[in-house]
Amino acid sequence: MKHMKYSKTLLLIMMILPWFTFPLLGKDAFKRFLPAALFISLVVRIVNFIAKKRRWWWWYEKLHPKISGIIPFIWGxxxxxxxxxxxxTYGKFFRYLILNLMVDGVFTYGVVYYLQKFGIASMVRMKKIQIMYIFTIEALLLYGFQFVKEKLLMRSV
Known part of the structure; x- marks a missing residue:
């Protein structure tokens, strides 16, 4: 596949590019939401470990022999x-869910096509709708983590 020679570069760009928006996020938002974002990143890593064992999907390309192709997505x-x-969207749960469904839908029904085309990853034993279910559960966990964190912080003040 002629596109495969660019796949490592593509993974690297996908990992680094989102961080250019970091200064626009603001220090307060970063500090407020970082624990939840780290938590859900760990959850995604665990889900990917299970997915690898059960062959739900497969990452062909790696940045390094010991670094799975999912890592640039998680950290980017x-x-x-x-x-x-x-x-x-935090504090506006319906808006949060709609935005997550839109972003997850673009990834599942758009980005996955290009991951396959560039030889980076592919679906094996999972349908796209099943991935949407997983993403929805992860979105609920992310929001739930932030909600609990903020309730505990309010209690301790």
Whole structure:
């Protein structure tokens, strides 16, 4: 596949590019939402570990022999995107859910096509709608983590 020679570069760009929006996020939002974003990044890493064992999907490309192709997504668009989504929608649960469904839908029904085309990843034993279910559960966990964190902080003040 002629596109495969660019796949490592593409992964690297996808990991680094979202961080250029970091200064626009604001220090307060970063500090407020970082624990939840780190928590959900860990959850996504665990889900990916399970997915690898059960062959739900497969990452062909790696940045390094010991670093899965999912890592640039987790530490790039996923982590930074979680911070932005919480900043824009936290406290407005319906808006949060709609935005997450839109972003997850674009990834599942758009980005996955290009991941396959560039030889980076592919679906194996999972349908796209099933991935949307997983993403929805992760979105609920992200919001729930932030909600509990803020309730505990309010209690301790």
């Amino acid at each position: 668009p996923f982590l930074v995107g979680s911070l932005w989504i919480l900043k824009w």
